[in-house]
Amino acid sequence: MKYLIVGTGGTGACIGSFLAKKGHDVTFIARGKHLQAIHEKGLTIKSDRIAPFNLKPVKAMTTEEYIQSNEKPDVIFIAVKGYALEDIIPLLAKISDENTIIIPILNIYGTGYKLAKKLPHTNVIEGCIYIVAYISAPGEITQKGKIFRIVFGTRGQSPLKPKLEQIATDLENSDISVVLSENIADDTFRKFVLISPYASCGAYFDIPAGVMQKPGKEQDLFIALTKDCINLAQAYNINIPTNSIDINLKTLNAMTPDTTASMQKDLQKGSQSEIDGLIFEVVRMAKAKNIAVPAYELVAKHFGFIA
Secondary structure, three states: OEEEEEOOOHHHHHHHHHHHHOOOEEEEEOOHHHHHHHHHHOEEEEEOOOOOEEEOOOOEEOHHHHHHHOOOOOEEEEOOOHHHHHHHHHHHHHHOOOOOEEEEOOOOOOHHHHHHHHOOOOEEOEEEEEEEEEEEEOOEEEEEEEEEEEEEEOEOOOOOHHHHHHHHHHHHOOOOEEEEEOEHHHHHHHHHHHHHHHHHHHHHHOOOHHHHOOOOHHHHHHHHHHHHHHHHHHHOOOOOOOOHHHHHHHHHHHOOOOOOOHHHHHHHHOOOOOHHHHHHHHHHHHHHOOOOOHHHHHHHHHOOOOO
16 A cells, blocks of 8 residues: 655654554655655654654655655555644645545644545545654754554444455554544544543643643643543543543653643644644534533633633
8 A cells, every 4th residue: 555644743653653654655744844854864754652763765755746746555644733734735635536535633623524524535534643853953853751542433334444455454564553443433432531631720820741640730720621631521422531630640651751732732832733623623623512611611711612
């Protein structure tokens, strides 16, 4: 299978490089100094999961170059930030067809479901990823911890299952943990129930994971945000574990103490961030069901959101 990685940041670069290291045909879409460094020095992955490695040569190019290449990928992993999704739809429309499988792994809940409506001629499914990874220098990715798991699939049974099983096999053979789901709406919300409270609390107090790991007002807010997400799931008939708070605290405690969410990093830099999808959208979803999410309302108000 031909794989295309749209977005060669921490998550996209790790997926593509792990696949390419095992001999799979992978092309990366990148830009700027990052792309230049990849061309000059290859793509370096400093990983806690496997031994660090340098991938060279690397098939990496800009969006325009890929369109001009007339290549047709079998599988597209979308690893851009939520705010950049709209910008890549023209690319996806040009390079995909009824045989293409598109797997968004964004932090924003329901991305694949919404994207499928805009690309009806393709097979857009849904997914999410559990990983801590970031660009540590142009052409270099740092991946922290042992967790690297991709969850993807469909809402119910699908004729795509044989192809999805092949993708899952390719990923597993490339040292990536995989969950192939037929209840992906539930499974992706389980990720959202973790990443949204974690990013929201971290950004509100401007703290790393280590502060949230200790009892105090910071951990209390993390728990309150998780409770709001649980209530939201119940309102939308989404099935998540009844012990989601315990799961979240266990996952939080497994993080390295200096870890921060990408949304928080972006806010610190004054860059665009996923704050709308990770915080403000929760308030909008709650309002649509006429339920209260007091912790999210507190955080949203702090960042200037008016419902």
